[in-house]
Amino acid sequence: MKIYSARAFFSHYSRASGAGLVALAAFVLVSTGPAYSADRRVALKAARLFDGKSKTLISNGVVIVAGGKIADVGSNLAIPADAQVIDLGDATLSPGFMDAHTHLTLDYSGDYIRNRWTELTTNVSEQALRAATFARATLEAGFTTVRDLGSRFVGSHEFVDVALRNGINKGLVVGPRMLVATYGVGATGGHFDATAGFRDMLFGFEPRFHEGIADGPDEIRKTVRFEVKNGADVIKAAVSGGVLSLADEVDTPQFTADEMKALVDESHRLRKKVAVHCHGDQAAKEAITAGVDSIEHGSFMKPDTIALMKTKGAFLTPTLMATYWILNKLDLYPPPLQAKAKAAGAARSEMFRNAVKAGVKISFGTDAAVFPHGQNAREFKLMVDLGMAPIDALISATSADAELLGISHKVGTLEKGKLADIIAMPGDPTADITATERVNFVMKEGEIIRNGPASQKPTTAAADLIDAELPAD
Numbered sequence: 212m213k214i215y216s217a218r219a220f221f222s223h224y225s226r227a228s229g230a231g232l233v234a235l236a237a238f239v240l241v242s243t244g245p246a247y248s249a250d251r252r253v254a255l256k257a258a259r260l261f262d263g264k265s266k267t268l269i270s271n272g273v274v275i276v277a278g279g280k281i282a283d284v285g286s287n288l289a290i291p292a293d294a295q296v297i298d299l300g301d302a303t304l305s306p307g308f309m310d311a312h313t314h315l316t317l318d319y320s321g322d323y324i325r326n327r328w329t330e331l332t333t334n335v336s337e338q339a340l341r342a343a344t345f346a347r348a349t350l351e352a353g354f355t356t357v358r359d360l361g362s363r364f365v366g367s368h369e370f371v372d373v374a375l376r377n378g379i380n381k382g383l384v385v386g387p388r389m390l391v392a393t394y395g396v397g398a399t400g401g402h403f404d405a406t407a408g409f410r411d412m413l414f415g416f417e418p419r420f421h422e423g424i425a426d427g428p429d430e431i432r433k434t435v436r437f438e439v440k441n442g443a444d445v446i447k448a449a450v451s452g453g454v455l456s457l458a459d460e461v462d463t464p465q466f467t468a469d470e471m472k473a474l475v476d477e478s479h480r481l482r483k484k485v486a487v488h489c490h491g492d493q494a495a496k497e498a499i500t501a502g503v504d505s506i507e508h509g510s511f512m513k514p515d516t517i518a519l520m521k522t523k524g525a526f527l528t529p530t531l532m533a534t535y536w537i538l539n540k541l542d543l544y545p546p547p548l549q550a551k552a553k554a555a556g557a558a559r560s561e562m563f564r565n566a567v568k569a570g571v572k573i574s575f576g577t578d579a580a581v582f583p584h585g586q587n588a589r590e591f592k593l594m595v596d597l598g599m600a601p602i603d604a605l606i607s608a609t610s611a612d613a614e615l616l617g618i619s620h621k622v623g624t625l626e627k628g629k630l631a632d633i634i635a636m637p638g639d640p641t642a643d644i645t646a647t648e649r650v651n652f653v654m655k656e657g658e659i660i661r662n663g664p665a666s667q668k669p670t671t672a673a674a675d676l677i678d679a680e681l682p683a684d
């Protein structure tokens with residue numbers, strides 16, 4: 212029997228604020244029965260329940276949790292006599308949110324040049340320790356699963372994302388379930404070339420497959436194999452230029468159609484899905500034709516490309532928060548990046564509206580690291596402001612993301628037999644989508660991570676910046 216010992220429980224609150232300690236004390240006081248164990252049933256109650264796939268909320272929601280899984284779920288369920296009851300009141304229960312596009316090991320949220328300096332001068336082990344705080348902030352914000360799309364430290368061959376994922380799985384670090392991409396795959400001089408924009412040979416090497424840089428179908432296959440060998444769950448590639456890279460145009464293609472074919476073929480042969488960073492329209496068309504599973508960003512996609520996407524069943528991960536954040540802090544980026552951000556920002560609102568109208572599958576993903584970790588839920592309001600129904604935005608962050616990540620059999624909905632990844636937020640998120648930003652209860656696989664205030668303040672570079680309101684389009 213797996214016991215959630217007092218030590219494990221305390222570890223969740225030991226670094227917590229006073230409120231956390233009060234919560235621990237309250238738990239100890241109500242816990243008069245046998246030791247809290249995964250076998251003991253817990254009944255979660257709230258005024259409303261979102262099951263992750265239905266278009267309407269259920270009233271008087273109850274979820275019975277036992278053994279880390281959902282034993283039963285429904286409206287006004289009878290509560291077993293031996294269950295510990297947690298009544299969340301005027302709140303909405305939901306499957307744990309997912310973010311299909313994070314970079315938990317990185318932080319680009321503050322001043323761009325200062326960030327680059329920090330990245331180049333800080334020991335990679337220290338950056339890994341910081342990543343553990345980002346993981347906790349993300350989980351405490353209600354995101355119980357993330358697809359982490361790229362982790363690289365120029366001149367280092369460390370796989371910090373793999374270490375973080377494994378540390379979380381082994382209980383060494385508190386954080387969301389992670390699917391990781393390691394370095395990603397990119398072209399020489401492209402968005403993923405960490406030496407681009409610096410003097411030639413400044414770092415003493417020209418990046419190759421073991422830095423995630425490949426040119427030509429054969430090298431691309433080798434890079435995919437190398438990343439899977441080192442722990443990648445998903446393959447990420449940059450097939451067009453990007454905003455925060457120094458030596459490329461934002462929308463130019465960076466792989467040929469043959470290179471993209473090799474990328475998708477090799478990844479799928481190894482049973483890994485392919486997510487491509489892509490702003491440009493031509494690159495998106497070629498990537499969708501090649502059979503990628505998701506287009507990340509998609510800023511300049513035209514209606515015919517969106518129609519192709521719908522036909523092929525590829526997901527769009529819009530990452531509206533990334534452009535929103537950069538446009539809000541434009542003076543913190545060098546002028547060439549400002550111009551790229553403005554162009555991508557000007558195009559992406561119409562693209563997103565068109566994608567919603569066309570009924571393209573939309574996966575919730577934010578590009579967290581561009582903005583401070585733990586603020587992922589702000590993406591919901593941006594989606595709704597651009598025409599997505601609140602319930603569809605909630606579906607995108609639960610069952611849709613689970614489908615894209617290939618983990619629907621385990622998580623993404625509140626259904627009998629699924630893992631007990633359950634969160635709650637005050638009020639009704641379909642009436643006020645910003646309720647998603649106020650998650651105050653988080654359970655991961657039956658373990659209570661948070662029931663009340665979060666344990667820490669954001670720790671990222673831009674945590675202290677004042678965030679002016681900016682219209683979504």
Ligand SMILES: [Zn+2]
Binds near residue numbers: 314360
């Ligand atoms: Zn990204």
